[in-house]
Amino acid sequence: MGLEQYKDVWVFIECFQGKPKDVGFELMGQGRKLADGLKQNLCAVVIGKDVDEAVKEANYYGADKIYVVQGDEYANYSSDAYGNVFLQLCRKYKPNTILIGATINGRDLGSKVAVSLRTGLTADCTALFLEEETGNVVWERPAFGGNLYAQILCSETRPQMGTVRPCNFKKPEKVESNNAEIIRENIKMNSEDITTKLIEFLKSKDDLGIKIEEAEFIISGGRGMKAAENFAMLQELADVLGGTVGGSRAAVDAGWIPQTKQVGQTGKTVTPKIYIACGISGAVQHLAGMSSSDVIIAINKDASAPIFEVADYGLVGDVFEVVPAIIKEFRIAKNL
Missing domain, CATH: 3.40.50.1220 (TPP-binding domain)
Incomplete structure (x- = not known):
């Protein structure tokens, strides 16, 4: 399959107990720049239970499309459940670029999806920009203890993926008049296929x-x-x-x-x-x-x-x- 068949820039809107984390909205601003450069759509991906607030906010922060998967099995993050959802969405819609916050869960999800799709993942990025002539994202991250910065390309495979540090970018301005297309996918997962269970949440x-x-x-x-x-x-x-x-x-x-x-x-x-x-x-x-x-x-x-x-x-x-x-x-x- 040629790289030209992969379209759109996706941003994962991570939620905790139904509430969206800011890092997803911080990445919407960067995703917009990439999407405009590629002349493609900016899409938000929301997975969880009772995530209406996250969907509404993703619309305000400029999404053209919002993919939504809800269910009791997604109330808490698990690598099995969220990874399965993300892989099914990727295989169906074939995104060009995926941005994920470099949180504990985001790092886990990004690596699982990248390995399963046999594509590249640049971790802990602090900057990114587009090579418009090639369509490649240049992912920049510190290396050798922060003494230099590496610029990494994923030129042979798609989607090109990166996890980006929270608070590295400012959130864009809200546009409450935005009217994103909301695409709800009914993806279910059997509880026995989720190998990790949250027993109790203790606040540090x-x-x-x-x-x-x-x-x-x-x-x-x-x-x-x-x-x-x-x-x-x-x-x-x-x-x-x-x-x-x-x-x-x-x-x-x-x-x-x-x-x-x-x-x-x-x-x-x-x-x-x-x-x-x-x-x-x-x-x-x-x-x-x-x-x-x-x-x-x-x-x-x-x-x-x-x-x-x-x-x-x-x-x-x-x-x-x-x-x-x-x-x-x-x-x-x-x-x-």
């Missing part, structure tokens, strides 16, 4: 506050914080601002903060309104996870620290003097 204690990937204000600490107890000062500033605390890999490796709070190449990619880096030198691996923040404020006593090259505002000084002063000023301003 690290998820009880504001998730770092969803926070508008992030106060991050690095090696310059010197000890775990000093992160209480950053938490105080985060509480005043209504944000959360993050950290560099050095802080995580030292055991000062949990790995779920790590920002950077081997942690989370974040795009808050304000990112305050405290005692962080600014290694390229860390910058890869936060350089798309709206405003970056760096506090470091080393005036030559690389973090100042990307910061919108830089304060050269002792973090243990600067941060308490900032907290004091915000408390005065808020009458706290």
Whole structure:
């Protein structure tokens, strides 16, 4: 089968307990650029139980078509059930390109589908664009610990697939007047064919506050914080601002903060309104996870620290003097 028979750009809208995750809508903006370049449709794929909200939002974020598969067996993600649905849809409609969020479930689904379809999958992409003359997507991802970026093509097979980090792109503007074609597929699966079962969902204690990937204000600490107890000062500033605390890999490796709070190449990619880096030198691996923040404020006593090259505002000084002063000023301003 020739590559020209594969059409359209698909975006998987991942849901959790019926609620759509933002990463799918972030990818709708990138999918639109690819679809327009290919002169093809942008399609959303929604799988789950009670996913009407996700379907409605996928329409608002610009889908031309929405493929919907609902059923009790899809209430919770499983590799068997979701993989089966996605494979059946791919074999029936033959998409050209598939974008999936690089979440735990997205990574699992992408690899299962790619292997079954005998096509390529580029994992953990941070950028992508189209070679319009060839129709190939250029998938860009960090390599060798973030010291260089690789550009990967899937030129011989289709669909071309990639998983993309959450919070790497901004969500496009909603268009509530959009009128996508909704295609509902009745794909059922026997419970005995689903080899993994969800017994109970336990929420991590690290998820009880504001998730770092969803926070508008992030106060991050690095090696310059010197000890775990000093992160209480950053938490105080985060509480005043209504944000959360993050950290560099050095802080995580030292055991000062949990790995779920790590920002950077081997942690989370974040795009808050304000990112305050405290005692962080600014290694390229860390910058890869936060350089798309709206405003970056760096506090470091080393005036030559690389973090100042990307910061919108830089304060050269002792973090243990600067941060308490900032907290004091915000408390005065808020009458706290």
